[in-house]
Amino acid sequence: MDKKNSGNHRLLLELDHVSVGFPIGKREISVVTREVSFQVCEGEALGIVGESGSGKSVSMLAALGLLGNGGHVVSGNIRFYPEKEQCLVLNQFTEKQLCEIRGDDISMIFQEPMTSLNPVMTIGQQVEEMLVLHGNCPKEERRSKVLSMLSEAGLPDTEAMYGKYPHELSGGMRQRVMIAMAMICRPKLLIADEPTTALDVTIQAKILKLLKKFQKQYGTTIILISHDLGVIRNVCSRAVVMCAGEVVEQGNVETLFENPEKEYTKRLLAAALGKGGILRRENAPQENIIVKARDYSVYYEEREEQLFRQDETVKQEEEAEKVENQKSELEQTIEPKEIQNNLSKKAEIQKENRQESESELEQPIEPKEIQNNLSKKAESQKENRQESESELKQPTAQRKNQRYKIEMLKRRFRQFLSGKTKRRIVNKVSFDVYAGEIVGIVGESGCGKSTLAKAVAGLNPLTEGELYLDCKQPQMVFQDPYGSLNPSKTIGWLLTEPLRLKHCGTKEEQRKAVEQMLEKVGLGKEYYHRYPNTLSGGQRQRVAIAMAIMLKQKLIVLDEPVSALDVTVQEQILILLVELQKEFGLSYLFISHDMNVIHRICDRVFVMYQGEIVEKGNTDAVFENPQHEYTKKLLSARL
Amino acid sequence: MRYYVKKIVSLIMVLFLIMLLTFIAFQVIPGDGAISRLGVDATDEEVEALREALGLNRSLPERFFSFLGGAVHGDFGKSYQYSKPVSELLTARLPATVGLAAISIILILVISVPLGLLCSRKEGGAADRAVTILTQTLMAVPAFFLGIIITLVFGLILKWFQIGGYIDPKVNFTGFLQYMIFPAAAVAVPKIAMTVKFLKTSVLRELKLDYVRTARSKGNTERVVLWRHVLKNALIPVITFMGMVIADVLAGSIVIEQVFNLPGVGRLLVVAIGNRDYPVVEAVVVYIAAVVLIVNFIVDLLYQKVDPRVRMR
Structure with missing residues (x-):
């Protein structure tokens, strides 16, 4: 863990018994935070931890008057000290005065990088707007200032980036843009509201690194709001724990995390740091195979210009990393070159694969994929036999050829009309799942894990290769x-x-x-x-x-079943899942991006990367002795 | 690029279909252009001779393709009624119709955008409530009725314009505008009401999105947030809606031309239908269809201009 800058003890922001309320109807006010008090010193990084609804964002939004829906400070004061001897009571400011503070002295970044940028304005315009609003930067210098800020935030090819729109960037890149935007006026205080929650773990680490870099370089004070204790621990020196609108505990991160005083903090810690104990059994049965996949590929039909794909995200992140490596000599964790090489190689392979899959479109593809499950087969065996016998008697090859040609023409025509193309998401994976087993599939967004899950559950018919299920149609549990x-x-x-x-x-x-x-x-x-x-x-x-x-049903496919839940609730759901599994003898295919959760519940784990299973094995073996570079990277990104 | 080719190909296909349908419609309708022109007392020989002269005795496909060929060159044949080329009649009537539509559309845009923003900014305020009540009422009033009221109030009582008058734009453009503003208002007001409501809904939806919070956190004032950040996003669905409104304005102006006695294409159409002047009717229908299609084509292009997410490479 890095050394943390704990600031120079000059008070910068002070919340003094602040209660925030929202009006209900005409008279009533519902108070959502009660008597919240804490202080931030110049140059320090303060974390605010709590579960959703604990009021951790509300106090900060109230400070900037950004609550909306008539929310306001009911009692108490929020004092901001931009200079020595200068005290601004923010909750008494008019909207106009607040507009001068926002973005200039105090700026904010938000959780959802996907939606926090204006979709119809270019990146450059949006960052430049800050300079237009604050500071007296002459017009001619703005562009170059924006460009240098973008590259400071680790964005590659800034000239091109200036003219790009948000939808052309991956989540990590957009968050970098948000940071560039927030930092360009060199604010005294940066409020980061769950800045990494929506991002993949490996990208998360990079964004946090960037925040720390700016904190060090410009002495910016950071208030980091997060439900993730690992994130807080990584960045902050002090933390405030909030629950149900009140401050439960605050203090030094080290002491707070090592010796929490309050029961709530203890529970939060136990759940968050994966100390909740292993829920899986010692020896999972490995007798009867319930799912068997061989060279199983899954396709998606999509519009040409669709959302972000992992290979592009990886590409962008790699470029960003290069830029950062060149730019900053500050606190670098030198990653083994192998990883990089490996990753870029992967990207190349992926590209080839895509081309391959496109060219494959022109080859005949088995129209009826082997999705039939064994039990059904048993039922209809007689029919099948009759069918196959009658088929054997005919000269089928030629017929089939003809049919494929027509099929291909139809498909091309459909493609032309809809502008959709078929893309291979899951690339020839082979695996077995045993009855009564919990198998985890782990990987980052866009790696194809959900696509694979849906295909196994029979929700995506565009498949190729073999998949045998020794059960009725599996049921699914979704994330949201x-x-x-x-x-x-x-x-x-x-x-x-x-x-x-x-x-x-x-x-x-x-x-x-x-x-x-x-x-x-x-x-x-x-x-x-x-x-x-x-x-x-x-x-x-x-x-x-x-x-x-x-x-x-014997097989349940769970697609990120606990990712949208708070840690304490996560815990309960995981326990429930394990209980049900024991009682009904279920098998789970458990998809998650959260290594902690996987570690606790899964007997075996498959690691997916860019559509392929790059590693599989017993959970303990994989976690203790990861073989593939990507697995290592995932594990090291665990905070 | 492929996108544009696709769009244009489908545009041409739809136009062809419309011509085919229009042509067939007038073959199916009972009644004969020759008889209607000569009257029922005409002898069979006379009718036959006229049919020969008009080309009515040729086979259906033959006639369709000669109609189509002519139409491509802008030649829709001769009017039965006026014995003049249809294209000439149409060109003479175009200024009134196009002027009416153009002024209406300008009115719609200029009035509804600021009004919509005002309502959404002060949602629930006095101005918003007044505008909402007004728009609800005006939306329900048909354009022709509004036209009658305008004629009554501004023409008969206030005498701001002479009822039934019309000034050719080539003669006196400002005079033309002064006359047209009243019928244009009759067409535009119900549409303004709709657009305001639609825009308001769209802006309110946008205001809930994250990027608005970002814009505010940058220190933008509420007015700037609305005009610079929200408006462009909120206009995206409104543009689609405007495409429909414009098509509606064109159709609506046919009625309004009757009310205000304007020498436009609409009146030409009504008279031509009454007289079974098929070449004119066909030409007007094809003209209206073509305008609607082209307007929608432009809307599609505009849509891409405004929303970078749907832009094709």
Whole structure:
């Protein structure tokens, strides 16, 4: 861990018993934070930790008057000391006065780099706007100033970058743009609100490094808001722990993390640092294979100009790294060159693959992919035999050829009309999953792990290669518990739906089964008539899990099931999953980007990188002795 | 590039289809141009001779392709009624119609954008509520009725313009504008009401997005946030909507031309239908369809101009 700059003890910002409230109706005010007090000294990095809804962002947004919806400081004062002997009480400022402070003395970066930039303005315009608003930078010098700031923030090819639009950049790059924008006026205070939460771990580390660089170089004070204790620990010297709108504990990061006083901090720490203990069993059974994939590829049809792909993200990040290496001699963790070489090689291979997959389009592709599961096959074996016999009698080759040609023409025509192309996302992977096993698939966004998961669950028909399933169609649990439940149906309706579709039992029996299931997932019968919007994220995820195991399928595919949840809720869901697995003898295909979670719950782990499984093995073996460079990189990025 | 080629190809295909449909429609409708011109008392020989002269006795495909060939050159044949080339009639009537549409569209844009922004900035305020009530009411009023009221108030009572008058733009352009502003208002007002409402919804939606917070955190004043950051984003759906509005304005002006007695294409169409003057009707229908298509084509291009995310390489 790096040495932290703890500042020179001149007070910069002070929150003095600040309560923030939002108006409800005309008279009432709902107070969301109560009596929050803490101080930040010049040059230091302060962390604010807490779960969602703990009010950690609210106080900072209140300081800048950015709350919206009529939110304001109800009592207490927020004092800002930009110079010695100068004290500004921010909560008494008018909008106009605040506009002068914002961006100039205090600037902010936000969580969602994907949406925080204006989509119709170029990067250059957006960064330059800061210079137009603040400071007296003459017009001619603005452009060059912007360019040098962009390169300071580690953005490659700044001239081209100036004219690019946000959607042309990866998440990491956009966050760099946000940082460049926030830093160009050399603010005294930089408030970073979950700056890395939406980013992949390896990119996360780089962004934090950049923040630390600026802190050191320009003596900028940083307030880092995060739910991630690892991030706080990496950057900050002091931290404030918040819960339900109040400050629970504050102090030095080291002491706070080593010897937390309050129960809440202890729980948060235990959950966050993966100290929650291993949930998986010692010896997972490896007898009956339930999923068997051989040279299995998955394709996506997409518009030509679609969202960001991992290979491009990797390319951009590599370039950024080069720029940074040239630019700053400050605190470099020298990475083995092998990784770099390996990565760029990978990128090249990936490119070839893409070309390959494009050219393959012109070759005949098995139209009916072997998606049939074994049990179905058993059922329809007779039919199949008859079919294959009759097929054998005909000179099929020629016929097939003809059919493929027509198929290809049709496909090309469709492509022309829709402007869509088929791209290979998962590239010839082979793996087995045993019955009763929890297998983790880990990798960064865009590596194809979700695509693979959906294909295994039968939700993506564009596949190639072999996949055998020794079970009925697997069910899926998705990441977003808010978006994946139909808001207009009751929980009971949602849970009986799979039973209705498969005609299982009478109405009364269905109801009973659902109520039992609700008890099993820890919700209770009374939830039968509730609607999804009345449930918390964790409760919704319980419903989603109940829905998936309703039909007693043996294989459940979980796509980032706990990523959208707070750490303490994560914990509960993980425990529930393990319990259910034991009780019903389920197998899980558990997709996650979170190495800690994978480590705790999975028997075996597959590491995916750019559409391929680059490493697989027992979890302990992979974590203790990673073989592939990418796995090492992932593990080292774990904070 | 491929995108534009695709767009233009589909544009031509749709135009062809419209011509085909228009042509067939007038073959299916009972009644004969020759009879309608000569009257029912005409002898069979006379009718036959006229059919021969007009080319009505040729086969259907033959007639369609000669119609199509002519149309490509801008030649829609001769009007039965006026015995003049249709293209000549059409050109004479164009200034009134195009002027009416253009002024209406300008009115819509100039009034609804600031009004929409005002409403969304002060949502729930007195101005917003007044405008909302006004737009709700005006949206429900048909253009022709508004035209009648305008004629009554500004023409009959206030005498700001002479009812039924029209000044050729080539003779006196400002005079032309003074006359046109009233019918244009009749066409534009209901559309302004709709556009204001649509824009307001769009701006309010945009205001909730993250980039607005970023813009504010940079120290932009609320006004600048609206005009520089939000407006362009909010206009993206409005542009699509405007494409439909413009097509509607063109159709709506046919009625308004009747109310204000303007010598435009709309009135030409109405008279021509009454007289079964098929070449004129066909030409006007094709003209209107073509304008609507071209307007939509321009909207598509504009859309790409405004939104870099849909820009094709």
